[in-house]
Amino acid sequence: MSESPASNAPVPLSIAVLTVSDSRTPETDTSGQYLRQSLETAGHSCFDHRIVPDDIYQIRALLSIWIADPAVQAVLVTGGTGFSGRDSTPEAVAPLFDKSIEGFGEVFRALSLVEIGSSTVQSRALAGLANNTVIFCMPGSTGACRTAWTGIIRDQLDSEHRPCNFVGVLRARSPS
Template sequence: MTTMNEAKEFIPVRIAVLTVSDTRDMTQDRSGDVLVSRLEAAGHVLADRKILRDERAEIAQQLRDWCAEPQIDVVISTGGTGLTGRDVTVEAHRDVYEKEIDAFGTVFTIVSMQKIGTSAVQSRATGGVSNGTYLFALPGSPGACKDAWDEILVKQLDYRHRPCNFVEILPRLDEHQRRK
């Protein structure tokens, strides 16, 4: 059973949003808009937002650049998680991950199954950690972004969420890189 510890103070995190698309620009980025509106409504801070083409090396470099920024705690990408030849976002994320959050993709699939049935098998949502930053790759549909945010991320990115959440361990993600 999950609960909220209302005695704890909410801690906003700084989130960068990356849309991966060969065809969209900011005026057509409905999935990015969904993520921005939800993260801001939850009390978090939009740290940066970009759109990149489906190019693995460029996506991975942008992820690395954001992970090197101390002002960014979380990166959420949308798009490029499917099965076609141009869908390379998952591979780009995995090029950057130090650790993969295996259960994120599993939980996303469970959530998706309730909405779209067996079509959920075509999604390759993934999550991981690099350089003290959380990274999540979501499908490019607004519905998938709503589902991932509303059912998983809004809770895990809330310090008050019990029994545990991503925010409480955020300061320790890069402890292996610190001098002893």
């Protein structure tokens, strides 16, 4: 756990949003839209917002570009975490992690249990750090994104959240 730097003002982050889906379009991507609006409401900026098919190599390729970009501090990924069809987000993303954040999936499923019951066992939500960029992967429903954002992510990307948050371990934002 990391303490954030002492400051009188919240630290705005540059965050990318990735929707993994074979069927969503910019008009129907309610989960990605929700995440983008939520991060902006929290005072962060959206570096980029993309939709890619549920394909391990396309997911990994775009994430690798964002992880290497010094302007990106966090990535929110929605979709592809279940067991149906081509769901492959965990297989695409986990190999990129330098460190896994085991507690994210555990806490997400605990929060989700209250909302959807035992169906939460089918969520393979995960998170980790790659090149000092935090990546949170959650299911593709807007409800699941809301649960993850309000129950975990919002606080963990808030430099004023105590006793700890991830802001202190993220790379400094490059000048724009």
